[in-house]
Amino acid sequence: MGQMRRRGTVAAGIAALVVPLTAALGGATPAQAATSCTAGVGPYQKQAEKFLGRPVDGKQSSTDCTSIRAFQSKHGITPAAGYAGSVTWGVMNLMNQQKAAGKTPNKAGTCPVNKGRIACVDLTRQLSWIQDGKKLVYGPVPVRTGRDKYETRTGLKKIYWRHKDHVSSLYDVPMPYSQFFDGGQAFHSVGVSMWNPPGSHGCVNMTKTDASKYWSLLKTGDDVFVYGRKPGT
Incomplete structure (x- = not known):
C-alpha cells in the first residue's frame, strides 16, 4: 500500500x-x-x-x-x-x-536470518523482500514508505491483523491487501509509482502485484523487520 x-x-x-x-x-x-x-x-x-x-x-x-x-x-x-x-x-x-541489490538484498545480514519466514523492509534503499532463514522467498521489490513526520517505524514487529479489502478510517482511502504490523502501519497496495515522492503516511506501499504476493506468502504472526533511514535523512 x-x-x-x-x-x-x-x-x-x-x-x-x-x-x-x-x-x-x-x-x-x-x-x-x-x-x-x-x-x-x-x-x-x-x-x-x-x-x-x-x-x-x-x-x-x-x-x-x-x-x-x-x-x-x-x-x-x-x-x-x-x-x-x-x-x-x-x-x-x-x-x-x-x-545493485540484485537477488542478494540481505547481503549485509542486517535482516534477521534466525526467525524463519520474515518480511524485511530497508528504508534506506526503499526495498522489501521476504526471506526464510537465508533463503530469499520473494523480491526484492521497490516500496514507498513514510514521508516526513509520518516515518515508518523501525524495529522487529509481527503481522497482527490482515484485511484484504481494507479502507482507511483515518484518510478514507482504499488499502487493498492490508497486513498491519505496527499500529496503523501496514503493507498494502497503491496506484502510484513506487518512486513517487513524498511517500506514505507510514505504511509500506507496494504495487498491486507485490502486495497480492505478500498476502499469499505471509500470515498473522509472521515477523516484519524494518531498518535503515529513508533517503534524504
Whole structure:
C-alpha cells in the first residue's frame, strides 16, 4: 500500500522506466514537448543523462529536457520541467541502488536470518523482500514508505491483523491487501509509482502485484523487520 514475478524484479522495473518519448508524452514530438521544458542545466545534468541513456555532455538539449521531463511526470516529481535537480537525481540514484541489490538484498545480514519466514523492509534503499532463514522467498521489490513526520517505524514487529479489502478510517482511502504490523502501519497496495515522492503516511506501499504476493506468502504472526533511514535523512 497474483501473478508470478520473473527473476530480476527490480532490474526489470527500472529498465521499463526509459520509455519512448512520444509514448511518455502522449504522442507529442520532442520539439513540441520542449516548449514547456527548461533550458537550464541542472546540477545533476550528467548523472541524469547517463541514467536515461542520453549522450553525457552536461549540456541541456531539447531532447535531454524532454526525456528528463517524461521521467519526472511518470514518477510525480514536480515541477516536471526537465530540470535535473536534487529530487530528480535522488530518485534516479535510489533506483540504481535498488538495481545493485540484485537477488542478494540481505547481503549485509542486517535482516534477521534466525526467525524463519520474515518480511524485511530497508528504508534506506526503499526495498522489501521476504526471506526464510537465508533463503530469499520473494523480491526484492521497490516500496514507498513514510514521508516526513509520518516515518515508518523501525524495529522487529509481527503481522497482527490482515484485511484484504481494507479502507482507511483515518484518510478514507482504499488499502487493498492490508497486513498491519505496527499500529496503523501496514503493507498494502497503491496506484502510484513506487518512486513517487513524498511517500506514505507510514505504511509500506507496494504495487498491486507485490502486495497480492505478500498476502499469499505471509500470515498473522509472521515477523516484519524494518531498518535503515529513508533517503534524504
